Amino acid sequence: MTKTEKKTSRAEQKARRPQEILEAAFEEFTVKGYTATRVEDVAARLGVTKGTVYLYFPTKDVLFEEMFRHMSTPFADLLASVDTLGGSAADRLRALLLLAYDKIADDRKTRELLRLSLSEGTRFPDIVDRHHEEFIAPLIAAIGSLVEKGVASGEFREGAVAKFPDVVASSILHIAVWRLMFADRRPIDGPAFIDAHLDLALNGLLQRS
Amino acid sequence: MTKTEKKTSRAEQKARRPQEILEAAFEEFTVKGYTATRVEDVAARLGVTKGTVYLYFPTKDVLFEEMFRHMSTPFADLLASVDTLGGSAADRLRALLLLAYDKIADDRKTRELLRLSLSEGTRFPDIVDRHHEEFIAPLIAAIGSLVEKGVASGEFREGAVAKFPDVVASSILHIAVWRLMFADRRPIDGPAFIDAHLDLALNGLLQRS
DNA sequence: TATCACTGACTAACGGGTTAGTCAATTGCA
DNA sequence: TGCAATTGACTAACCCGTTAGTCAGTGATA
Numbered sequence: 001m002t003k004t005e006k007k008t009s010r011a012e013q014k015a016r017r018p019q020e021i022l023e024a025a026f027e028e029f030t031v032k033g034y035t036a037t038r039v040e041d042v043a044a045r046l047g048v049t050k051g052t053v054y055l056y057f058p059t060k061d062v063l064f065e066e067m068f069r070h071m072s073t074p075f076a077d078l079l080a081s082v083d084t085l086g087g088s089a090a091d092r093l094r095a096l097l098l099l100a101y102d103k104i105a106d107d108r109k110t111r112e113l114l115r116l117s118l119s120e121g122t123r124f125p126d127i128v129d130r131h132h133e134e135f136i137a138p139l140i141a142a143i144g145s146l147v148e149k150g151v152a153s154g155e156f157r158e159g160a161v162a163k164f165p166d167v168v169a170s171s172i173l174h175i176a177v178w179r180l181m182f183a184d185r186r187p188i189d190g191p192a193f194i195d196a197h198l199d200l201a202l203n204g205l206l207q208r209s
Numbered sequence: 210m211t212k213t214e215k216k217t218s219r220a221e222q223k224a225r226r227p228q229e230i231l232e233a234a235f236e237e238f239t240v241k242g243y244t245a246t247r248v249e250d251v252a253a254r255l256g257v258t259k260g261t262v263y264l265y266f267p268t269k270d271v272l273f274e275e276m277f278r279h280m281s282t283p284f285a286d287l288l289a290s291v292d293t294l295g296g297s298a299a300d301r302l303r304a305l306l307l308l309a310y311d312k313i314a315d316d317r318k319t320r321e322l323l324r325l326s327l328s329e330g331t332r333f334p335d336i337v338d339r340h341h342e343e344f345i346a347p348l349i350a351a352i353g354s355l356v357e358k359g360v361a362s363g364e365f366r367e368g369a370v371a372k373f374p375d376v377v378a379s380s381i382l383h384i385a386v387w388r389l390m391f392a393d394r395r396p397i398d399g400p401a402f403i404d405a406h407l408d409l410a411l412n413g414l415l416q417r418s
Numbered sequence: 419t420a421t422c423a424c425t426g427a428c429t430a431a432c433g434g435g436t437t438a439g440t441c442a443a444t445t446g447c448a
Numbered sequence: 449t450g451c452a453a454t455t456g457a458c459t460a461a462c463c464c465g466t467t468a469g470t471c472a473g474t475g476a477t478a
Contacts, residue, residue, distance in 0.1 A: 199368050203366070430467100439458105440459080
């Protein structure tokens with residue numbers, strides 16, 4: 001493949017290699033897990049051999065860590081975009097959750113990173129902690145500030161949610177975990193589930209007297 | 210250890226062995242995952258050698274499957290006990306969720322089985338599906354029927370929750386996943402989290418006008 | 419433009435270490 | 449002593465990480 005490609009120059013190929021390897025590694029690691037994945041299989045996905053992978057990454061450990069970093073796409077911009085939205089606090093909360101849903105539960109990449117965080121987290125605790133800092137904490141903070149604003153404006157009532165803003169996001173996690181567990185064997189309608197949760201979270205279950 | 214024990218007769222020891230092995234296997238598999246776990250380490254936990262394990266279980270695969278089955282303690286009785294409870298629908302819902310919390314998020318055994326379902330689920334899909342049938346589906350059904358009764362009695366309003374009863378349980382899953390990810394590095398107050406979620410789910414976020 | 423010395427990305431094969439599963443020998447209870 | 453439980457050495461296969469050697473591609477020279 002590499003040899004017959006006339007279009008890509010040697011320099012271009014070399015520049016491309018690291019990303020190619022990291023993406024192939026993602027596929028293998030997510031399907032088989034860290035230990036069961038063979039570096040040789042990662043290489044085979046690109047039509048190269050194990051030795052090539054070791055030219056770019058010193059060990060299997062580092063390959064995994066850099067793969068995780070490379071596949072973690074930041075969504076600070078996503079959270080920022082919510083601030084520009086107008087409408088009621090409820091509307092903005094809904095918009096934020098749907099955006100988070102797209103990024104977390106509906107995106108295979110992020111979902112599989114969640115699986116790896118749980119399955120290999122004890123082996124790579126600093127990866128999990130970094131993931132918390134960069135992804136989980138900002139999302140919870142965004143939800144928290146949105147709820148706070150809603151309370152300040154009088155649209156939302158005060159309640160225990162202020163202490164645990166993440167209860168609002170648990171439905172997203174729920175969908176992601178469900179899909180990781182059952183794949184296509186038990187499909188789940190994500191947006192409908194989110195809306196059911198929003199209906200519950202906004203209006204509550206109790207009859208309004 | 211086994212050798213020096215004078216109390217247990219040979220027959221007793223032999224009868225005990227399978228359970229002992231399955232419990233040792235649980236410890237090893239949950240810490241290291243399926244592939245990284247060595248059968249020899251499972252045996253070493255009991256002070257015996259690999260050969261003994263193979264005397265009771267034909268392969269590592271079967272050992273894993275039977276371990277999973279052995280560690281899955283049913284909670285049909287738990288769900289049944291809720292039916293005997295009196296009080297308002299809200300009270301009973303709270304009781305059910307706290308019971309489910311104890312069994313799922315607060316119990317290390319169940320929590321680690323969730324981790325294994327996610328990490329090794331693609332390798333053992335029928336284990337995951339059986340787990341759904343025996344644990345997840347009954348729990349969702351119990352919540353659903355409780356909500357339904359609340360609606361019938363007029364205590365609960367009708368809403369999208371009827372279609373997705375599991376949105377009510379997502380906070381439990383949330384706590385379990387959180388603890389699997391961060392262990393003791395980021396403690397989470399389970400009951401307080403549940404109550405925050407219940408406050409949200411019962412009363413809603415919107416100011417009552 | 420044609421030639422050719424040189425570079426460096428890649429390969430192939432291997433060393434060293436590990437592990438699932440087997441089975442003949444051993445141990446110690448009844 | 450007889451027998452069942454257990455051992456642990458063994459095999460066959462596996463896989464990480466290494467390295468000497470290859471050859472396609474590059475660029476300087478005439």
